[in-house]
Amino acid sequence: MRLLDLLHRDPEPRPWAEGEKIPWDDPDFSRRMLKEHLSQRHDAASRRTPLIKKHVAWIHEHLLGGQPSRVLDLGCGPGLYSARLATLGHACRGIDFAPASIEYAVKHAPEACSYTLGDLRTTDFGSGYGLAMLIFGEFNVFKPADARLILRKAFEALDPGGKLLLEVSTIDALYESGNQPATWYTAKNELFADAPHLCLMESFWDDEQHVATERYYIVDLTSGEVTRYASSSQAYEREEFVAMGRQAGFREVTFYPSLTGSASTPDGMIVIVMQK
Ligand SMILES: C[S@@+](CC[C@H](N)C(=O)[O-])C[C@H]1O[C@@H](n2cnc3c(N)ncnc32)[C@H](O)[C@@H]1O
Incomplete structure (x- = not known):
């Protein structure tokens, strides 16, 4: 132009x-974006380390009951959540289509972590997970038909009783x-x-x-x-999330104010847990 x-x-x-x-998936853009993911000056692409640690602790204790599980990290970025969950005993797989992020994740992966460079819409999620998660608002960025596809794929990938954790942007x-x-x-x-x-x-x-x-x-x-x-x-109303979850097969849809469990949501996100 x-x-x-x-x-x-x-x-x-x-x-x-x-x-x-x-x-995100352009190699040069991804190289530059990786710096933003890792930056400790802002919470723009990924949150800063202290907050990620709080989120991981909540996921480990509250969603996984402190028990080892298999975790699927969708749109994992540089693996800042999955690598920490792996050190707590969970076997993690991350999928993302940003090449520099996946390269970083692989390089820093604890033994129980694996990563796949791929588009969530077309990559096979595998099966046998206790938890699948899509963190930091990316769910809203997919066209509704793609968002529904990801819900269905996540549902198929989970064990019975398994949970899908979505952190989504609020309408406001x-x-x-x-x-x-x-x-x-x-x-x-x-x-x-x-x-x-x-x-x-x-x-x-x-x-x-x-x-x-x-x-x-x-x-x-x-x-x-x-x-x-x-x-x-x-933007989705809460009832729309519930309907989409039910349509994908989930039997229970629960809302939480944040990934730390605390009621303050300074970054305009809420948390949804859908149980198979
Ligand atoms: C806001 S970042 C969050 C990264 C990570 N969840 C975190 O909180 O640190 C969104 C991520 O979703 C990934 N993403 C977006 N669309 C995707 C797609 N269609 N397939 C795979 N990954 C995608 C981006 O590459 C990016 O790493």
Whole structure:
């Protein structure tokens, strides 16, 4: 794209029409994103270590009753949860389509951990798990049909009585993110490019479909070349989560305020546990 093309951009892009999500699976983007996952300055791509430790303790004690289990970590990123669960005695498998994250996870994996580079929509989940989990809001970013597919695949992969843990964005958080004013920044070398660039960001809220969309134009400041990315997130009512869980075969759907069990949810997420 060229700069002039910005003039003709769609003023209200339809959800997912201009891209499904940020390019996690692009090797260069993934290399840059890995730095953000590991950063201890913010909780943007993964949470910082002290919070992850609290989450893992809650999962281990509260969901797994402190008993060794087989855990499937969907969208595992660099394996920051599964590696810790493995040191507590659980056998873990992580799946993610971000190459640098999987490379890091494999390199730092305790013995009881394995990782697969693959898309959750098409990769075989295997079977025999006591817990499957999809942490940090990614469930909402899938188109509803893909989200339903992942629920069905997770259901099939679990043992009877097994649990699916979803950490999802709340409607309020997505409504707020979709109603942010347009903004921009410049950077020498950051998440979206290795070279000096300008990032123009716009947010949209689709009031009919309850979808928040973020659109990014990355302008290479040397060549003027423009690259567009977009990411949409579906907001769900609690009853919709319950209906989707039941449709996938789960018999019980329980909500928790957070992954630490505490009632404060500063990052706009809630936790759902679906039991087979
Ligand atoms: C917000 S990050 C969370 C990572 C990890 N769960 C954590 O909390 O540290 C979302 C992850 O989902 C992965 N992801 C998104 N869509 C995916 C897909 N279709 N298949 C596999 N992984 C995917 C991304 O690559 C990324 O690592």
